[in-house]
Amino acid sequence: MLPCMHKKMFGTECLGCGTQRAAYMLLQGDFVGAFKMFPAIYTTVLLFVFLFLHFVDKKRDYSKIIIFFAIINAIIMIFAYVYKQI
Amino acid sequence: MENYQSNYSQNPMDDNNSNNLIPSNLPNATAVLILGILSILGCCFYFSGIVFGIIALVLASKDMKLYKQNPNAYSNYSTLNIGRILAIIGIVLFAVSLIMTLVMGSVIGWDAIMNPELLQERMEQWADQMQ
Numbered sequence: 453m454l455p456c457m458h459k460k461m462f463g464t465e466c467l468g469c470g471t472q473r474a475a476y477m478l479l480q481g482d483f484v485g486a487f488k489m490f491p492a493i494y495t496t497v498l499l500f501v502f503l504f505l506h507f508v509d510k511k512r513d514y515s516k517i518i519i520f521f522a523i524i525n526a527i528i529m530i531f532a533y534v535y536k537q538i
Numbered sequence: 539m540e541n542y543q544s545n546y547s548q549n550p551m552d553d554n555n556s557n558n559l560i561p562s563n564l565p566n567a568t569a570v571l572i573l574g575i576l577s578i579l580g581c582c583f584y585f586s587g588i589v590f591g592i593i594a595l596v597l598a599s600k601d602m603k604l605y606k607q608n609p610n611a612y613s614n615y616s617t618l619n620i621g622r623i624l625a626i627i628g629i630v631l632f633a634v635s636l637i638m639t640l641v642m643g644s645v646i647g648w649d650a651i652m653n654p655e656l657l658q659e660r661m662e663q664w665a666d667q668m669q
Contacts, residue, residue: 466635467631467634467635468579468631503575503620506616506617506620513616514616514620515616515617515619515620518620518623519619519620519623522578522620522623522624522627523623523627525627526627526630526631529631530631530634533634533635533638534638537638537642
C-alpha cells in the first residue's frame, strides 16, 4: 500500500487516511469494518462508479449526480476526520 | 424571435462556430477532470492535492471563458464542470487537513506531532484537561 506523506511528515493522519485499508476490507467483504475505518468509502466508490460511467456512456449527463456525491463525500470525510481526531 | 436574432448579431464569433453541425469539444475539459480526480485523491500526498487543484482551476477558467463566449458550440461542458467541482473539493480537503494539522500542532505541541508516544501522552493530558 502507498504510505501517506502527510502522516510521515506530521505524524497525524490526513483526511484520506484509511481509504486504502477500507477499500481492501471492502474487497474482503468486511463492510462494517470498512465503514468504521473510513465512513466515506461508500460514497467514494459510488463517485468513481459514476465517473467511470461518465467516461463510458456519453449519451447521458451524469454531472449533477457526480457533483452531488462529491460534495456529500467531502462533508462525510471532514466530519469523520474531525470526529476521529477528537 | 427578436432574442434569437439579437443573440446572433451581438457576437459575430457565434456565427462561425454555431454553424458547425457537430459541436466541438472544449480543449481542456478532460484534462481538468483528470486533474480534479487527482486533486481529490492527492489530498493525502500533501502538496499534490493543492498543486493539481490549482492547475485544474486555471485550465478550467480558460475553458469557462471559451464556453461563455459560445455555449452552443461545445458538447462536453459537463466534463469541465465536474472537473472544476472536484478540483474545488480537493482544495477544500487540503485546506481542512492543513488547518487541522495547524490546530493540532498548536494545541499539542510541534515536538509531540512527530513522536507517536509523546503524542499519545499529550492527547491523554489534553483529554483530561477537557473533562
